[in-house]
Amino acid sequence: MANDTLRRFSALNDTDRTIDAQGLRQLEAALKADKELLMGNIILLGEVPSYAGTWMSDDETADPSYSVRARFFAERLAELGADECGTDRLGNPIGLVKGSEPARAPILVVAELDSLYAPNGDIHYELRDGNIYGPGILDNALGAAAALSLPDMLKRHGAPLRGDLIIAGLANTMRDAKNIALIERFVDGLERKPCAAVIVKGGELGRLNYFSDAVIRADLVCERREDERGAAEDMVVTATELVDRFLGIRIPKRPKSSLTVGMIKAGRKYGDPAAHARIGLEIRSLSNDVLAELSRQVKDIVDLVRYEQRVDLVYDVAVELGAQNLGWEHPLVRTAVGVMRALELEPDVYPSVSELFYFLDRGIPAVTVGVARGQDYHQETAHASIDSLFTGMAQLMGLVTALDTGGCHG
Amino acid sequence: MAKTVDWLKERTFHHSAFSDLAALVRAKEERGLRISLCFPTLNEAATIAKEIVVMRSELQLRYPLIDEIVVIDSGSADATREVAAEYGAKVYLADEILPEIPAYKGKGENLWKALYVLEGDIILYIDADIKNIHPRFAYGLLGPLLLTEGVRFSKAFYDRPIALDQKNIKPTGGGRVTELVTRPLFSLFYPELSQFIQPLSGEYAGFRDCFDSISFPIGYGIETSMLLDLYERYGMDAMAQVDLDKRVHRNQSTLALGRMSFGIMQTFLAKLKASGAATLDAELYDTMIQYELEAGGYRRRESRIHIVERPPIVSVPAYLEKFPGRKPDA
Numbered sequence: 001m002a003n004d005t006l007r008r009f010s011a012l013n014d015t016d017r018t019i020d021a022q023g024l025r026q027l028e029a030a031l032k033a034d035k036e037l038l039m040g041n042i043i044l045l046g047e048v049p050s051y052a053g054t055w056m057s058d059d060e061t062a063d064p065s066y067s068v069r070a071r072f073f074a075e076r077l078a079e080l081g082a083d084e085c086g087t088d089r090l091g092n093p094i095g096l097v098k099g100s101e102p103a104r105a106p107i108l109v110v111a112e113l114d115s116l117y118a119p120n121g122d123i124h125y126e127l128r129d130g131n132i133y134g135p136g137i138l139d140n141a142l143g144a145a146a147a148l149s150l151p152d153m154l155k156r157h158g159a160p161l162r163g164d165l166i167i168a169g170l171a172n173t174m175r176d177a178k179n180i181a182l183i184e185r186f187v188d189g190l191e192r193k194p195c196a197a198v199i200v201k202g203g204e205l206g207r208l209n210y211f212s213d214a215v216i217r218a219d220l221v222c223e224r225r226e227d228e229r230g231a232a233e234d235m236v237v238t239a240t241e242l243v244d245r246f247l248g249i250r251i252p253k254r255p256k257s258s259l260t261v262g263m264i265k266a267g268r269k270y271g272d273p274a275a276h277a278r279i280g281l282e283i284r285s286l287s288n289d290v291l292a293e294l295s296r297q298v299k300d301i302v303d304l305v306r307y308e309q310r311v312d313l314v315y316d317v318a319v320e321l322g323a324q325n326l327g328w329e330h331p332l333v334r335t336a337v338g339v340m341r342a343l344e345l346e347p348d349v350y351p352s353v354s355e356l357f358y359f360l361d362r363g364i365p366a367v368t369v370g371v372a373r374g375q376d377y378h379q380e381t382a383h384a385s386i387d388s389l390f391t392g393m394a395q396l397m398g399l400v401t402a403l404d405t406g407g408c409h410g
Numbered sequence: 411m412a413k414t415v416d417w418l419k420e421r422t423f424h425h426s427a428f429s430d431l432a433a434l435v436r437a438k439e440e441r442g443l444r445i446s447l448c449f450p451t452l453n454e455a456a457t458i459a460k461e462i463v464v465m466r467s468e469l470q471l472r473y474p475l476i477d478e479i480v481v482i483d484s485g486s487a488d489a490t491r492e493v494a495a496e497y498g499a500k501v502y503l504a505d506e507i508l509p510e511i512p513a514y515k516g517k518g519e520n521l522w523k524a525l526y527v528l529e530g531d532i533i534l535y536i537d538a539d540i541k542n543i544h545p546r547f548a549y550g551l552l553g554p555l556l557l558t559e560g561v562r563f564s565k566a567f568y569d570r571p572i573a574l575d576q577k578n579i580k581p582t583g584g585g586r587v588t589e590l591v592t593r594p595l596f597s598l599f600y601p602e603l604s605q606f607i608q609p610l611s612g613e614y615a616g617f618r619d620c621f622d623s624i625s626f627p628i629g630y631g632i633e634t635s636m637l638l639d640l641y642e643r644y645g646m647d648a649m650a651q652v653d654l655d656k657r658v659h660r661n662q663s664t665l666a667l668g669r670m671s672f673g674i675m676q677t678f679l680a681k682l683k684a685s686g687a688a689t690l691d692a693e694l695y696d697t698m699i700q701y702e703l704e705a706g707g708y709r710r711r712e713s714r715i716h717i718v719e720r721p722p723i724v725s726v727p728a729y730l731e732k733f734p735g736r737k738p739d740a
Contacts, residue, residue: 036497040467043460047542122656124541127459127493152472 019335019402021342028343028394030157037156038393039132039386041076041149043125046134046141048072050115067091069113070171073148077167081151088189090182091172097151097165099404104163105195107403108364109396110186110355111147112140112201113169117378131374131383138374138382142202142389144169146371146396158397161404166194170355180319180354187358196332196403197359197366198396202374202384205392206345209352209368210333211325212360213284214291216317220279220302222266223312232309235277236266241309242279245301249294257285259294286351288322321353324360332365332403339398343391371396418605421554421561421650425546428553428652431473437556444477446530447548449499450520451481454538455488461536461543462497468545476548480528481538482507482520490538502527508728514718516628517612522720525622526729532556533621537612540657547654551615554650562648563616563640567607568657585610586664591671592634595678599687600638602646609637610674613654620644622729622736626720630670631677635719638681665700665711672698673715680717 031038048069074093078085082095093113099106115136125134134141147167154161173182201207222238225231232238243261251257263280283298285291299315306313326333340347352368359366371392374384428434438445447465451458462479469475481494481501495501505513507523521535532555536547547566554561588610596604603609610633624639626632640649662670676696682688698715701708723729725738 034471036463036467037471039463043464044468044544122542125460126456127463128456 019338019342019398024339024342024394024398027157027397028390031153031390031393032387034156035386035390037152038145038149038389039127041080042132042137042142042145042389043134045069045072045076045145045148046125046132046137047123049123050113050118050136050141067113067171069144070169073113073144073169076148077151080148081155082167088168088186090185090189092186093169093171095151095167097154097161097167099161099163099165101162102164106164106166106192107400108166108168108190108194108197109147109150109400110168110170110197110199111143112173112355113144113171114173115139115141117380117382119380127386130386132386132389133381133383135380135382137384138202138372138377140200140202142372142374142384143200143370146202146389146393147200149393150397150400153393153397154400158401159405161400163195163404164192165400165404166192173354183355184358187362187364194364197364198399198403199355199359199366199368200396201368201370203372203377204348204370205373205388205395206340206348207368207370208333208336208340208347208349209356210327210330210336210349210366211286211351212321212323212353212357213286213351214288214323215285215319215321215353216281216283216291216295217319218281218283218298219314219316219318220281221312221314221316222277222279223314224273224275225310225312228310230310232311234273235311236274238305238309238311238313239264239266239277239279242301242305245305246281246298249297249301251294252285252290255286255290257283257287257290257294259283259298284351284353286323291323319353321357322361323351324357326360326365326367330365332367335402335406336367336369336399339395339402342398343395345391345395369395369399417602417646421647422607422653423550423554423558423650424653425550425553425655428549428557429546431469431475431545431549434549434552434556435473435475438475441556443532443556444530445475445532445534445552446528447476447479447534447536448521448524448528449479449481449494449536449538450484450517450524451486451490451494451538452484452517453486453488453490455486455490455493457541457543458490458538459493459497461538461540462494462499464543464545465548466498469548475552476534478529480524482524482527484515484517484520500527508726510728511726514628514720516632516718518626518628518632519720521621521632522626522628522723525618525723526726526732531618532615533618534615535613542656547613547657550652550654551613554652555615555617558650560647561650562644563620564614564650564652565606565609565637566611566613566654566657567651568611568654587667587671587674591674592678595675599682600641603637603641605646606637606651607653608651609633611657616640618733619736622724622733623722623738625722627673627677628718628720629715630673631717634674635677635681638678638685642685665702668700669698669713669715672713673717676715676717 050069070093077095083098084096116139117136119135222235260282266277267274283294302313302315356368372384373388376382479499481499483491484504491501504520504523551564554564592609593604627635683690698713700711724736
């Protein structure tokens with residue numbers, strides 16, 4: 001039944017570009033009937049440690065950046081029916097599901113493998129109260145498990161694909177802010193330019209990101225100058241001075257912009273003036289020009305404080321991304337909205353940073369979607385609603401199928 | 411002791427040797443076998459769903475290795491039965507199986523009664539409190555039965571950390587009863603059996619005749635009794651042990667382990683006496699006496715632990731009616 005359902009869905013989508021809502025709801029029900037398959041993948045992947053790293057070697061101890069989760073992802077992709085499986089030159093696991101028309105540009109489905117919250121020790125997921133509990137499940141074990149499940153689920157419930165489907169797990173992206181550059185290298189290393197990229201996140205079901213804020217994430221490192229007359233002694237005071245001045249910067253409401261001091265680290269003991277301080281700062285704007293202006297003001301403040309307080313100040317930009325916008329009218333966005341509405345999901349549209357920018361910047365149409373509703377994202381008690389998983393997976397499969405049959409090719 | 415070395419070498423496996431699930435399915439189908447997985451439960455709502463999901467997903471839906479997943483419940487006060495049924499297991503209340511026979515409570519009772527409702531030629535028992543459940547717990551134990559000539563029973567062993575609470579895992583420990591009670595007893599009377607790394611592990615698999623032709627103590631002594639009986643009936647070569655890597659389970663207090671040890675010793679001594687391997691003239695007491703520190707004093711705690719033993723189920727007429735191919739031993 002489910003096979004027929006998605007085949008009808010694809011055929012309908014191909015001819016008149018409308019979404020077969022009934023077919024998608026039936027797919028959702030079919031996924032729920034085989035709930036153990038998707039839940040099994042989530043549990044098995046989620047319980048594999050997500051220490052940041054890639055899969056570059058068979059010797060787990062030889063490489064400190066080795067990721068057992070990346071290896072699991074690759075091996076599991078092969079088990080679940082990917083026609084080819086391997087890694088790119090960065091060690092990201094990649095699977096290929098072959099379509100019947102290999103000349104078509106492929107669709108890329110990509111998910112980060114690491115979990116932002118990765119506790120020490122073993123991870124044990126639990127099923128209770130209609131939820132799956134597990135640290136790291138929403139960011140991003142669940143997103144990775146959904147992407148991983150595609151070959152098997154499409155085989156069981158979907159229509160044969162016309163174009164190729166590439167499924168990639170992005171490893172090593174959450175170790176620190178600078179690791180976002182690895183996403184750029186992944187995108188630049190793609191051997192075939194996809195017609196569309198779907199970025200899969202664990203949560204939140206209904207999210208739709210198709211434009212990215214311009215963003216700068218920077219570390220400000222304050223160091224005391226020893227033995228310099230008149231130099232500021234306590235870097236906590238210097239950091240406070242910087243923050244006070246940052247808060248005095250006028251932030252425009254249009255285009256929407258923000259400046260956030262997200263982290264401050266300084267000092268060792270109650271009674272000792274701090275010799276070092278580090279501030280983590282993020283500036284975001286929908287406008288590249290506004291971002292540049294805010295960045296200039298931040299740098300001016302840094303220079304001013306450096307000279308006035310006679311301290312060593314380093315303004316270290318970890319991430320600098322421009323604003324990109326696929327546009328509401330783009331066929332990929334329209335298709336995604338159509339699939340969501342067919343599943344009675346109200347698209348939650350907001351700007352995103354990170355992966356999305358790199359795809360859009362390289363002219364690859366891309367959206368970010370979530371596959372479950374959940375809570376306590378980056379805590380021990382993170383959990384996702386089991387019922388929402390099947391809607392999320394139907395959304396992902398519906399989107400891939402719709403893109404394959406039309407939406408991807410204008 | 412050359413024989414000991416051979417058994418360890420030839421009958422000790424690692425689960426990874428059996429990770430080719432398609433090969434296991436082929437072996438099962440070529441021999442026309444059916445496999446039943448049984449979870450004995452008592453208030454396992456916290457873990458049973460995950461156990462069933464993982465087994466059903468990997469070993470039923472993806473690879474048709476296990477033909478049925480059955481939960482035999484001792485009367486849980488939590489939602490164990492409802493949760494298990496929701497995830498597709500067949501669920502039975504132990505008291506409702508063979509209702510014409512007076513019921514007892516205990517894991518051994520569940521395992522024994524399970525034999526009546528399970529349909530498989532091979533039966534796999536897995537405890538329902540495993541936090542890190544993985545398909546290897548099943549295919550690792552089934553592998554030797556399906557692929558190694560002459561093996562009729564397989565038993566798990568582990569590197570066993572203990573879950574102290576929700577967050578903390580104690581990386582070493584576990585097996586205290588094994589090392590302080592069971593292995594010394596085996597070493598004294600049945601040295602060959604001391605080669606089982608974890609003779610008390612709750613996960614094992616075997617052909618139906620292994621289980622239906624032996625008696626089942628309903629309480630703590632079931633694993634010890636089973637090994638002694640199978641050893642006597644089939645010998646070491648028909649038994650295997652499989653390393654399933656890590657198993658995370660709930661910790662038990664020393665007092666609880668003391669009562670377990672009492673039950674195991676009771677069973678062991680009774681078997682010893684019955685086999686004629688030793689004589690014991692004195693009558694044994696059936697009460698475990700323990701002391702707990704309480705409000706500055708010691709409180710005496712007595713636990714009566716009876717040996718109640720189910721006979722081989724193959725001697726029960728209702729069982730023979732259901733499985734006419736089986737017959738009691740002469």
